[in-house]
Amino acid sequence: MEIKFEYTRKRSDFGRPCNFSDLPAEVTVDIPPDPSLAQDFIPQDPVDFAQQHGPVMAVHEVNTERVQVTSQGVNHVEGGWPKHVDPRNTDMTSRYREEVERDEIYTRAILRLGTLMEHCIRQNNAIDIYEEYFAEDEEEEGEEEPPSAKTIGVLRDPNPVRRTATHLSWHPDACKELAVAYCSLEFQDKRRDISFDSYIWDLGNPYKPELTLMLSSPVVTLEYNPKDWHHLLGGCYNGQIVYWDTRKGGLPMEVTPLELSHRDPVYGAIWLPSRTGTECFSASTDGQVLWWDIRKLSQPSERLVLDITREDQLKNALGAISLDFSFSMPTKFLVGTEQGSIINCNRDAKTPPEKIANVFNGHIGAVYAVARSPFYPKVFLSVGDWTARIWSEENLDSSSIMETKCHVPYLLDGCWSPVKPAVFFTAKSDGTLDVWDFLFHQKDPSLSLKVSNDPLLSLRPQDNGRIIGCGTKQGTVTLLEISTGLCTLRKNEKSLTSSMFEREARREKVLQDKQRELQVRAQLLAKAKREEQEDPQEVFEQARADFFSIIKSERQRRGETES
Incomplete structure (x- = not known):
């Protein structure tokens, strides 16, 4: 009868550990060459010889099971999500996840894969194949190159009469094409033969436009549809909203009726996340925000008057000159006004006055650009007058948490870097592009580049943050490639930037509370001072006069009643 006993134990818990030590080189055998034997050999060149000091074993007790690996291709459509789910809309993605998790097939697959994953984890616990023995000897990162561009x-306007490049929009697919809106923003421009066309440029052929967008009124803003790349939305100088299908040429598919459109130029038109991908909204200096569906542009689906007094009166509305919407906050949007205020709106509110959630005041001129941070949705950037300011939605009654120095030239546009959380760009009226990195320099820009002698009016970086398009007043669009340090995310940069914004928000809140306390104290001191200066006799005479005047008026009223 054979008696057998098995026991298990972690491999890392037994066995003699390896002890490595440094020893000097030692010559054990020295065989001098024999020239007489060279005639019996033929020189071989090249010679490839391998020597393994350890024994070669086919099977050993420390060997893990081999994993069968297969290579398969996957066609990713919008990151692997179904076509009816917009990956940028958090509500739609969470709803789709809940539907998948309730599916029986998903549950069975998780249970089946869970056992395989548990087996692999137990193997890794037995022998840590990822243990680092010489982490302290890792080479330090090399010095980064200085900021440059x-x-x-x-890209130059092909028309002889130059117009302003008012807005830029990169193609969502690999950013190989750039849509540029051309429009003269000068009031009652009397120049003849001004073209109303805008263009789509192919970066591979910068000498001729890829497609000409024709319309009866100049286009102030253009925006690609992130869900359907062939649809292009435009806001016109006469207040109309138009959209094109680039597969069908440069003629517009549909235009909103003039009587139901905006009354002033449309400075902002943005696509909204929806199942159909056809909804959008626009803002104009006439003080209105209108929602549209390109399937039915005969009338707006919703309307909001930018009246901060919340009386919903168009005569009290503030003119919108910039508009921003972030897919991370699908119900909120920001509006920059001509009067220097920034309006934070909430579309889900029940009544129009409630849709105006908060108003931020800080600029003394028009807010030419407003943009939410792609990394921190509650932090947004505004550009106006001579400064660029960073705000936090959590500080409703305070001023901006950070701001740049006051420049001599006017600031006309600004935007965040899509890859670095503390980097943003500003365009100035002297043709200079400033690249700011608030994590390292807060007083001066990290890079200041003279792009043109004409004012820069529009900025738009690619999704990778490496190439920036700059539009000038004379219609020239300059494409700049910035250095690697300004478009590469460093280690711990997100956490450091988040800590910086939180620290500045707390500091601003403390200063605001201290200012309120000083104001209350000053009011109390002024009131006490007035009470001390009052003469008791004068107070008595005043009270006596008030008393008899009341009696006299009461007698007169009773006499009139009896008569």
Whole structure:
């Protein structure tokens, strides 16, 4: 009868550990060459010889099970999500996850894969194949190159009468095309033969537009549809909203009726996340925000008057000159006004006055640009007058948490870097592009580049943050490629930037509370001072006069009643 006993134990719990030590080299055998034997050999060149000091074993007790690996291709459509789910809309993605998790097939797959994953984890616990023995000897990162930028292309307005490049929009697919809106923003421009066309440029052919967008009124803003790349939305100088299908040429598919459109130029038109991908909204200096569906542009689906007194009166509305919407906050949007205020709106509110959630005041001129941070949705950037300011939605009654120095030239546009949380760009009226990195420099820009002698009016970086398009007043679009340090995310940069914004928000809140306390104290001191200066006799005479005047008026009223 054979008696057998098995026991298990973690491999890392037994066995003699390896002890490595440094020893000097030692010559054990020295065989001098024999020239007489060279005639019996033929030289071989090249010679490839491998020597393994350890024994070669086919099977050993420390060997883990081999994993069968297969390579398969996957066609990713919008990151692997179904076509009816917009990956940028958190509500739609969470709803789709809940539907999948309730599916029986998903539950069975998780239970089946869970056992395999548990087996692999137990193997890894037995022998830590990822243990680092020489972490302290890792080479330190090399010094980064200084901030710089170079021009890689120039797109010029092909028309003889120059117009302003008012807005830029990169194609969502690999950013190989750039849509540029051309419009003269000068009031009652009397120049003849001004073209109303805007263009789509192919970066591979910067000398001729890829497609001409034709319309009866100049286009102030253009925006690609992130869900359907062939649809292009435009806001016109006469207040109309128009959209094109680039597969069908440069003629517009549909235009809103003039009597139901905006009354002033449309400075902002943005696509909204929806199941159909056809909804959008626009803002104009006439003080209105209108919601549209390109399937039915005969009338707006919703309307909001930017009346901060919340009386819903168009005569009291503030003119919108910039508009921003972030997919991370699908119900909120920001509006920059001509009067220097920034309005934070909530579309889900029940009544129009309630849709105006908060108003931020800080600029003394028009807010030409407003943009939420792509990393921290409650932090947003505004550009106006001579400064650029960073705000936090949590500080409703205070001023901006951070701001740049006051420049001599006017600031006309600004935007965040899509890859670095503390980097943003500003365009100035002297043709200079400033690149700010608030994590390292808060008083001066990290890079200041003279792009043109004409004012820069529009900025738009690519999704990778490496190439920036800059539009000038004369219609020239300059494409700049910035250095790697300004478009590469460093280690712990997100956490450091978040800590910086939180610290500045707390500091601003403390200063605001201290200011309120000083104001209350000053009011109390002024009131006490007035009470001390009052003469008791004068107070008595005043009270006596008031008393008899009341009696006299009461007698007169009773006499009139009896008569």
